[in-house]
Amino acid sequence: MDTATKIMESLQEMFEHQGRQARQAAIRTIMNMRMKPGTPVRDHMLALIAQFNVAEVLGAEIKSETQVDMTLETLPEMVSQFKVSYNMNKLNMSLTELMKELQNAESVLKTKTGDAFVVASAGPSYSKPKGKNGNKRKKPNKKGPQQNEKKVKVDGKPKGKCFHCGEKGHWKRNCQGYLASKKQGSGVPSNQKPQ
Template identity: 70%
Template sequence: MARYYIMASMSNVLQQKHQNMDIAAQIMESLQEMFGYQGTPVRDHMLALIARFNVAEVLGAEIQSEMQVDMALETLPEMFSQFKVSYNMNKLNISLTELMKELQNAEAILKTKSGETHAVSSYRPSSSKPKGK
């Protein structure tokens, strides 16, 4: 019953993203990952991209998750260039929400190093799942 109440209170875009989740706790965990943290520029950017990908899916477009991640990486500013190199070298296979978390970690490192102008040189992804095809 809780699942139905949660789904009814969501926008169509969020409903589409969560329709395959059978348990209310799974939906709540996903929402917590997406919206449960204080906003940062990269987080806000990623949430906007996720929303756009979800709208495209609702309208019938089928964009594979790996392609969505690649597209998201291409939209990042120059300050994330080292992050992108590291991501590609480690051949990670992560979701957009996981990418958002990793980017927030990298953004925090960038801010502490030199006020958002220094590339991440010591970034190590927390996820080590290899990219599969």
């Protein structure tokens, strides 16, 4: 062969079939990628960007908008709200900008739920369970009946300290000094009256 152009054309004819198979394998890898539970969004996005670069080197021409759409489809169901917002606001981002936005969304979810996108394996509901009024559930009583020991009556007498006179063995509502001062109209205990 006389020129470099003819040599390149000859090599392309010989190895074109292998290049096509490699390009198809790279595209198949991208299409089958899904974000695994427990993986930080940054690691997943970097792996995707690397696969897009491999496909591009092998001759695949995937527009940046299509790359972003393909990336959004690899994300867990947990970020469906982000996808809806992206589509409703007709946003147009590069992959690196999308990665930054997803990291922001991940940090917001982490502060709200204590987990990142890790909970994606549990299904679409990613918030912690809540009670009837939207408050977090109270933890069950692990100590049993001993927990409320200060307010339990022992041998017919309440155990604890009176908030009025400070003596043990009765409560304020049963305190003789408190009841007497209440009848007189002053709420000040008799042992604390100014002299």
